[in-house]
Amino acid sequence: MxxxxxxxxxxxxxxxxxxxxxxSLSGLSGVVAGIIALAGAFAAxxxxxxxxxxxxxxxxxxxxxxxxxxLVLLAILVLVAAIGLGVLITVNxxxxxxxxxxxxxxxxxLIALFVPLVLGGLFCLAALYHGHFEIIAxxxxxxxGLALINAGKYTFSDIQNLGYCEALLGIIAMFWPGxxxxxxxxxxxxxxxxxxxxxYKKYR
Amino acid sequence: MSLLQHLNKxxxxxxxxxxxxxxxxxxxxxxxxxxxxxxxxxxxxxxHINALEQKKYIEVKKEFVGKKTKTSYKATKxxxxxxxxHINALExxxxx
Numbered sequence: 001m002x003x004x005x006x007x008x009x010x011x012x013x014x015x016x017x018x019x020x021x022x023x024s025l026s027g028l029s030g031v032v033a034g035i036i037a038l039a040g041a042f043a044a045x046x047x048x049x050x051x052x053x054x055x056x057x058x059x060x061x062x063x064x065x066x067x068x069x070x071l072v073l074l075a076i077l078v079l080v081a082a083i084g085l086g087v088l089i090t091v092n093x094x095x096x097x098x099x100x101x102x103x104x105x106x107x108x109x110l111i112a113l114f115v116p117l118v119l120g121g122l123f124c125l126a127a128l129y130h131g132h133f134e135i136i137a138x139x140x141x142x143x144x145g146l147a148l149i150n151a152g153k154y155t156f157s158d159i160q161n162l163g164y165c166e167a168l169l170g171i172i173a174m175f176w177p178g179x180x181x182x183x184x185x186x187x188x189x190x191x192x193x194x195x196x197x198x199x200y201k202k203y204r
Numbered sequence: 205m206s207l208l209q210h211l212n213k214x215x216x217x218x219x220x221x222x223x224x225x226x227x228x229x230x231x232x233x234x235x236x237x238x239x240x241x242x243x244x245x246x247x248x249x250x251x252h253i254n255a256l257e258q259k260k261y262i263e264v265k266k267e268f269v270g271k272k273t274k275t276s277y278k279a280t281k282x283x284x285x286x287x288x289x290h291i292n293a294l295e296x297x298x299x300x
Contacts, residue, residue, distance in 0.1 A: 005297050015225035
């Protein structure tokens with residue numbers, strides 16, 4: 001009798017979670033995204049050096065047109081690699097669990113994530129266009145954090161906490177102009193790796 | 205056993221528990237999605253849905269998508285309240 005009641009409650013909880021949250025997000029995709037971000041940050045630092053700019057010395061001394069286009073290209077590359085591999089790993093995990101990838105919950109999750117992300121991304125492009133380079137990194141962190149907080153209600157709540165960390169880091173970075181790349185590496189690199197490992201252990 | 209009085213006979217089946225669980229956290233879930241969540245056959249699901257509808261615990265909506273009909277379900281207020289009472293009774297039983 002008691003075992004039946006326990007099973008019933010467990011079944012209720014499972015159905016509620018499975019039907020309203022995307023539970024196949026893999027922690028490994030966070031780790032991979034973090035590593036790619038760190039590599040990207042290192043590449044950016046190297047590009048600065050190639051243009052004879054010591055990033056930590058005179059960041060705001062202006063830039064050559066070639067520099068900006070190289071950095072934008074690098075950013076796109078990093079973004080595509082991180083999202084592509086992340087999706088691949090997560091789709092794999094979903095299939096292993098025997099669940100469907102494309103459900104109404106997945107749709108809700110993606111809309112909640114990408115609407116703020118795209119709007120914020122366009123805002124960043126405008127800032128780039130007007131040459132406000134120093135606010136790009138803090139802004140990206142803030143926008144990404146807010147997007148994660150928004151998307152967190154459709155997946156593990158850990159994602160929401162990661163969002164708060166990213167947004168907070170963005171605000172701190174804004175108070176500390178000139179160290180954007182460092183904060184960017186910390187937020188998109190280190191935080192992703194830490195959270196990825198935590199989630200990997202928790203939801204294997 | 206006065207505790208058992210609060211357990212609702214309508215929710216005795218696992219399938220019905222599942223249907224109500226999905227519907228308290230989602231509004232308008234269609235038949236195919238429900239089937240996917242519960243992993244049951246069409247006939248089984250349909251009969252339990254009918255029973256819940258007759259008790260007015262869920263609301264049914266039929267609409268055309270192209271040439272096919274799509275049937276979606278939503279928990280009524282009464283359904284949500286009754287289901288919540290049932291869960292509370294289960295939890296009380298467990299605590300003893």
